[in-house]
Structures are given as C-alpha cells and as structure tokens.
Amino acid sequence: MNHTLDAKRMLCPMPVIRTQDKIKTLSAGDVLEVVCTDPGALQDVPAWCRINGHKVLETKTTDDEVFIIIEVVE
Amino acid sequence: MSKQRKAVSLISGGLDSLLATQVILDQGIHVEGINFFTGFCVEGHTHAIRKQDKDKVKRNNALWSAEKLGIKLHIIDVIEEYKDVLLNPKHGYGQNMNPCLDCKGFMVKKALEWIKENDFDFIITGEVVGQRPMSQRRETMPVIQQESGAGDLLLRPLCAQNLPETLPEREGWVDRDKLLNFSGRTRKPQMALAEKFKFEGYATPAGGCCFLTDKNYSDKLVDMWEHRSSRDYELDDLMMLKVGRHIRPNENFKMIVGREQGENKFMEGYRNMYPYIHSTSHKGPLTLLDGTVSDEDAELASRIAARFGQGRDEDEVEMAVKYPDGKELLIKVKPIAKDEISEDWYV
Numbered sequence: 001m002n003h004t005l006d007a008k009r010m011l012c013p014m015p016v017i018r019t020q021d022k023i024k025t026l027s028a029g030d031v032l033e034v035v036c037t038d039p040g041a042l043q044d045v046p047a048w049c050r051i052n053g054h055k056v057l058e059t060k061t062t063d064d065e066v067f068i069i070i071e072v073v074e
Numbered sequence: 075m076s077k078q079r080k081a082v083s084l085i086s087g088g089l090d091s092l093l094a095t096q097v098i099l100d101q102g103i104h105v106e107g108i109n110f111f112t113g114f115c116v117e118g119h120t121h122a123i124r125k126q127d128k129d130k131v132k133r134n135n136a137l138w139s140a141e142k143l144g145i146k147l148h149i150i151d152v153i154e155e156y157k158d159v160l161l162n163p164k165h166g167y168g169q170n171m172n173p174c175l176d177c178k179g180f181m182v183k184k185a186l187e188w189i190k191e192n193d194f195d196f197i198i199t200g201e202v203v204g205q206r207p208m209s210q211r212r213e214t215m216p217v218i219q220q221e222s223g224a225g226d227l228l229l230r231p232l233c234a235q236n237l238p239e240t241l242p243e244r245e246g247w248v249d250r251d252k253l254l255n256f257s258g259r260t261r262k263p264q265m266a267l268a269e270k271f272k273f274e275g276y277a278t279p280a281g282g283c284c285f286l287t288d289k290n291y292s293d294k295l296v297d298m299w300e301h302r303s304s305r306d307y308e309l310d311d312l313m314m315l316k317v318g319r320h321i322r323p324n325e326n327f328k329m330i331v332g333r334e335q336g337e338n339k340f341m342e343g344y345r346n347m348y349p350y351i352h353s354t355s356h357k358g359p360l361t362l363l364d365g366t367v368s369d370e371d372a373e374l375a376s377r378i379a380a381r382f383g384q385g386r387d388e389d390e391v392e393m394a395v396k397y398p399d400g401k402e403l404l405i406k407v408k409p410i411a412k413d414e415i416s417e418d419w420y421v
Contacts, residue, residue: 009343011313012134013109013111013115013134013136013137013149014111014151014309016134016137016149017111017149017150017151020148020149037343040133040134043133043134044133044134044137047133047134047137047138047141048137048147048149050141051137051140051141051144051145051146051147052146052147
C-alpha cells in the first residue's frame with residue numbers, strides 16, 4: 001500500500017521523527033513517500049532508514065521540496 | 075546459555091556517547107540508541123535555514139553516531155514534556171538558560187521508562203565525572219541516578235571505575251575492569267580512545283548540543299517570555315528565536331528581520347502566523363512582527379525594515395504590511411537612519 005507523509009516546513013529531526021512514527025503504523029512492503037522542505041532530510045531520513053533496515057527506493061529534489069520514497073522492511 | 079543483556083544508550087551525537095556505546099558493545103551487550111528531541115537540540119534546525127550554509131555537510135550527528143556504531147537509534151519527541159524541565163528546573167539554570175542537571179535527570183528518567191517498555195536491562199550515558207560544571211560533577215552524578223529513578227541501572231562506561239559499582243557490573247553483565255576511569259575536563263583520553271576505535275569525523279560542537287547554553291539564544295528566549303503573558307511556548311517560537319535579526323523598538327512588538335535569502339525563504343512559511351512587512355518598491359528582507367502592532371507601530375517597523383533593504387538610502391520606499399486576518403497596509407516611508415536604530419533595540 002502506498003502512503004504519503006507531509007513533513008513540509010519541519011526542520012530535522014522532526015521529519016525523521018514523523019517518518020519513524022509513521023513507519024511504526026505500516027506493514028512490511030508498504031511504500032511511504034515523505035515530502036520535506038528541509039534539505040537536511042535528504043541526509044537524515046535515508047540515514048535513519050539505513051540503521052533501521054528500511055529501504056530507500058528513490059530520492060528526488062525540486063527547488064523547494066525533497067521527496068524520499070521508502071519501502072518498509074520488517 | 076546466559077541471557078543476552080540489552081542496554082539503551084543516550085546518544086547525543088557527540089564523542090562521549092559514541093565512545094561509551096562502543097565500550098559496551100565490545101563487551102557483547104546488545105545496544106540500541108535513544109535520542110531525545112527537546113526543541114533546543116543544535117542537531118536540529120540550524121543547518122537547514124541559512125542559504126550560506128547550504129554547502130556544509132548536513133547530517134544529524136546522533137544518526138551518524140548510530141550508523142558508525144551499527145546500532146538502531148530511536149529519536150523521541152519530548153518537546154511538550156520538556157517544557158516543565160525548562161520552566162521549573164529544581165536545580166536552577168547554568169550560565170545561561172540551560173537547566174543541565176534537571177535535563178539529564180529527565181532524559182535518564184525517560185530512558186528508564188523506555189527500557190521498561192522495551193524489556194532492556196540497563197542505561198548507559200557518555201557522562202564523565204568532572205567534565206561539565208553542572209550535571210557532571212562528582213556530587214551531582216548520584217543526583218541524576220536518584221531523581222531519575224534509574225539508580226544503579228545507570229552505567230557511565232567512560233568513568234565507571236571512579237564511581238560505585240552498578241547493577242550491570244555486580245551481576246557480571248559487564249566487566250568493570252574493561253570500563254574506564256576518565257575524569258575532568260580534558261578531552262585527551264576521549265580523543266585517544268576515538269583513535270583506538272578508528273572513529274574519524276565525529277562532531278565536536280562547542281558548548282555542547284543545546285541552544286540553551288548559548289547566550290544569544292538564551293537572551294532571546296528570556297526576552298520572549300518577558301514580553302508575553304505566559305512563559306509557555308511552541309516549537310515554532312523556538313524556531314523563530316534562531317532565525318533573523320531580532321529588534322524590539324517598542325515594548326509591545328518585536329521585529330524578526332531575515333538576514334539572507336535562506337532565512338527569508340524559511341520565514342515565508344510563517345506569514346500566516348505573524349503580521350509581516352516587505353518592500354514593494356525595492357528588494358529587501360522579509361520582516362515578521364511578533365506582538366501587538368498598531369498602525370503607528372507598523373509605520374515605525376516599516377521604516378526600520380526599509381533600512382535593511384536596497385532602498386535604504388532613498389528618500390522614500392513603499393512597504394506592504396500584511397496581517398494574518400487579511401488586512402493590508404501600503405505605506406510610503408523614509409528608511410530610518412542607521413544612527414536612529416538604538417543598540418538597545420537589538421535583542
């Protein structure tokens with residue numbers, strides 16, 4: 001199942017905390033798109049995923065926003 | 075087979091917690107990290123705002139530490155609960171608005187709750203006896219154990235040999251002989267141990283990991299409280315203290331003037347919460363107004379804001395003042411002269 005998390009206007013580590021809390025409610029195989037405006041999230045959210053075993057499928061940036069697409073791993 | 079013992083480590087992102095965790099990992103203990111976000115953590119909202127900092131490496135040092143150590147990290151939002159620690163510190167403040175002793179006790183207490191909920195055995199921190207003037211003195215370290223309720227479940231691996239035995243040592247979960255005896259303010263033993271562990275690129279934040287130890291930040295926080303009916307605050311208030319020039323030309327309102335493009339951009343997100351000023355005739359900063367602002371105040375604020383724009387030397391610039399309720403004023407003002415801005419206005 002695909003989910004979206006709006007973490008715009010939050011500064012790190014809030015996008016990480018929100019991602020962490022959201023993933024707790026998801027199941028293995030679910031895909032979560034996190035949308036942020038803090039460019040620091042591009043570093044921090046994937047780092048959190050690496051240490052907690054979740055898979056970053058894609059990251060992309062526009063002028064104002066950062067998108068991180070994560071597959072939840074059990 | 076003996077039970078696999080588990081510890082949670084308070085990971086700040088600094089060197090001491092990194093080392094303390096590695097010392098315990100090396101004894102075969104399963105360690106996971108915990109990092110509490112109070113709203114004042116330097117880790118958070120500094121690097122994201124200013125455009126001039128965009129080229130700097132953006133990393134959260136707690137996450138970096140966890141990755142180096144190969145452990146899980148749980149980042150926990152304690153903003154609401156932390157208010158009571160900051161507003162009513164039993165042991166008072168340090169040099170600025172830093173309630174270090176209460177803060178450490180609070181964090182260890184939260185860690186104790188966490189280990190109970192998650193079936194872990196004990197807590198470790200990177201504290202070193204004599205390292206810091208408030209929370210890491212020989213007399214205050216037992217206070218943290220006592221007031222947090224953690225008692226002898228709290229192990230400080232870097233200085234354990236200077237302290238009474240804890241439960242993990244008595245029970246043989248960890249070998250006291252392999253713990254350390256660091257003390258005092260010198261950082262040399264930590265640096266030598268980092269070298270031994272081959273840790274490179276670790277963070278060395280001056281003044282620690284908390285904005286409350288910073289005088290400028292603390293001054294702005296106190297000013298905010300003094301000009302509000304309550305000392306309560308929200309995360310957005312804390313963010314605003316970190317951004318822009320803060321100028322209080324009048325008791326009833328404060329101006330927050332963006333210093334550069336990145337700050338202006340960040341502050342744009344707050345235009346629905348505060349009255350704001352921008353110039354319609356010249357390039358210039360975005361200015362947020364915090365407080366109660368009369369039309370007369372808006373004119374004074376416009377003159378001051380114009381001082382920081384490209385029309386500063388013009389006889390007249392046009393400024394727009396917009397309010398969250400939709401009201402808008404377009405006013406023509408002469409930018410205030412540099413020497414008319416009192417030094418006392420700067421918070």
